[in-house]
């Protein structure tokens with residue numbers, strides 16, 4: 001066996017059985033990769049375990065948990081060139097979706113076994129690393145409302161329900177956005193700065209596509225006048241994200257830059273990579289090619305048919 005890796009595993013993430021999930025990971029990876037396994041605890045989080053692994057000089061770091069675990073673990077890996085493996089077991093699994101990494105345990109392990117890596121951009125928001133996006137305004141409210149208990153009960157639905165609740169209390173704020181070459185002032189309900197974003201993060205989808213290795217960040221401003229136009233704007237973003245076309249509404253704007261300084265009045269809560277971070281003002285800088293991640297060899301084929309699992313299923317093949 002020539003490969004080795006440190007596996008950081010959060011037993012409290014997601015809604016599955018952690019013992020079974022760890023056994024599954026070990027049974028797929030251990031025939032080819034010698035694993036040094038560390039479990040996170042309430043006291044010892046993934047960031048501490050990853051820092052120690054980097055100091056030991058490990059060959060690769062694999063993190064398995066929800067987006068919170070992945071985000072904490074990769075902090076220590078930025079700019080080290082140590083390949084980072086992602087095995088998602090959370091509720092939203094936005095990292096996997098944004099980086100086109102499979103989100104089932106079996107396929108994520110196969111991705112790591114294949115050994116192909118790719119450099120992606122990361123960013124720093126103030127001092128905090130960011131791989132996906134920073135949400136100002138609207139998104140912070142949805143993350144706060146999707147609490148642990150709700151996530152356990154409803155999974156992904158908790159985020160959607162929180163979004164609908166948040167939409168009911170649409171708040172506007174004055175925002176000033178400074179890039180390397182402009183200063184923009186406007187009124188907004190949501191400002192999102194994305195390095196990478198899954199299509200489900202609709203508020204980030206102003207541009208036609210968010211490219212995670214172009215050395216740039218994409219900022220989307222959503223500024224609806226009424227609750228009805230907020231719903232229409234969200235739906236428009238959802239549609240344009242699905243078809244890969246840029247937005248066309250007057251109440252949505254977007255721009256690209258390597259750096260953004262953002263201030264708001266009044267202060268707004270900020271969510272980074274799905275976790276509450278603090279409040280504005282923030283400064284976000286892109287770190288081009290700051291993280292090496294294991295990625296699939298070929299884009300996933302989208303199956304055209306799935307029948308297995310249906311109750312009392314019979315399939316008759318016709319001549």
Ligand SMILES: Nc1ncnc2c1ncn2[C@@H]1O[C@H](COP(=O)(O)OP(=O)(O)OP(=O)(O)O)[C@@H](O)[C@H]1O
Pocket residue numbers: 010011012013014015040041042045065066067068069070089090091092093151274
């Ligand atoms: N052994 C443990 N027992 C209880 N909590 C833990 C343990 N290990 C880590 N944690 C906590 O788990 C949280 C991170 O969870 P994570 O985001 O990975 O999963 P999730 O909440 O299920 O996923 P998602 O963010 O997608 O909803 C951190 O707050 C961390 O302190």
